[in-house]
């Protein structure tokens with residue numbers, strides 16, 4: 001069959017059928033490369049009774065798979081004569097459900113239908129007590145339905161975030177722009193974030209002031225970038241919890257947030273403890289120095305909302321032996337197959353969108369290797385080298401049982417050490433549970449890179465600073481070379 005997919009007008013998706021075995025992904029990959037990653041190409045997978053490795057299967061979750069055809073040959077028979085699937089097939093089917101992949105049952109019924117049907121009818125309290133079912137594949141359908149019903153329901157937050165899945169968003173610029181009330185409101189619902197901050201502040205207060213001096217020594221704490229006050233509240237609760245005396249300065253440069261902050265302080269009766277400073281932390285002349293400097297200026301990639309530059313400017317507010325919360329943060333990247341995101345970026349038909357980082361609730365992706373650290377910032381910065389420029393070269397190996405893989409870009413995360421062992425972050429292996437303030441970041445590649453088994457991926461990331469802006473550049477040099485993305489911050493930058 002010849003299909004013209006070169007026309008530039010909307011079509012129904014074109015489905016291509018692939019047997020779910022090791023080399024079928026390669027056939028699909030060659031085919032979509034011939035079609036230049038055409039956005040209307042979709043896959044229907046033919047599931048066989050033996051499955052490739054989990055890593056090999058995992059690649060399909062980064063592709064546009066619309067349907068999975070499960071033949072009756074795949075089904076086993078349980079002790080009561082019902083059709084069932086192996087544990088690995090069950091896990092795969094759950095993955096299909098989780099990715100809204102339609103399941104199609106095919107083949108001849110291979111189970112003893114009369115017995116199954118009458119059992120099922122009795123089980124289901126069905127009217128078909130004589131064992132006559134509408135369709136001979138009904139028992140298989142019932143089993144697949146049972147697998148669906150057995151899945152854990154999505155937690156409320158996940159349900160709320162369904163609409164954000166694989167949706168490209170521009171990262172916030174809280175320094176250059178003033179955040180809206182609604183954005184603060186969303187932050188403030190994330191109780192886990194503030195619990196972690198409160199834990200860190202408690203420990204810092206206890207380290208700063210021994211128990212026997214708790215009633216005589218007052219700790220000066222500055223919340224820099226206070227927003228509408230949740231970290232002020234967390235600080236006061238930490239003081240109460242530890243029995244320490246506190247004096248708080250809340251510094252915020254967004255005049256709208258400062259209005260709300262004033263109302264909060266009045267409402268809570270904190271006037272004698274909390275002073276509100278409407279200023280950029282980098283330029284405020286404080287009447288005294290702080291023992292503890294608390295901030296949350298972190299983006300999905302840690303330093304991408306310019307926490308390093310803001311805290312460098314605020315460091316002169318901190319005593320020489322003072323504590324910064326967070327004390328450090330590290331960004332991470334990992335290579336991903338993400339055909340939907342790639343096509344969404346490509347649909348803009350320009351280079352600039354391929355040289356931009358996006359905040360995305362990643363879902364339809366395959367993570368091809370464990371994340372690796374990219375850049376770390378430590379506060380207070382006592383080193384002689386004050387530059388926030390960074391460069392890192394990383395090598396990623398894809399596990400040999402994955403087979404070949406296609407890299408459409410990099411998922412980015414962060415992990416922050418708030419104080420000692422109290423941390424906060426979204427790097428998948430250590431992510432803070434039930435925290436929803438940050439989705440990952442995505443750095444696309446202009447041309448996806450094919451990686452063959454045994455070869456490694458060499459990636460370069462730069463963080464570049466000028467007086468008015470900060471930006472990232474990135475490139476791949478092995479197994480093949482990409483252009484350097486975002487040279488001189490020509491497409492994407494963060495304003496200082």
Ligand SMILES: C[S@@+](CC[C@H](N)C(=O)[O-])C[C@H]1O[C@@H](n2cnc3c(N)ncnc32)[C@H](O)[C@@H]1O
Pocket residue numbers: 174175178179184187188224225226227228229230231251252253254257279280281282296297298310
């Ligand atoms: C990510 S929000 C966090 C707000 C609040 N701490 C919270 O947890 O809800 C960062 C806040 O820092 C403020 N901010 C950013 N850069 C600043 C600067 N240089 N000086 C003062 N405030 C700043 C922003 O306006 C914003 O309110």
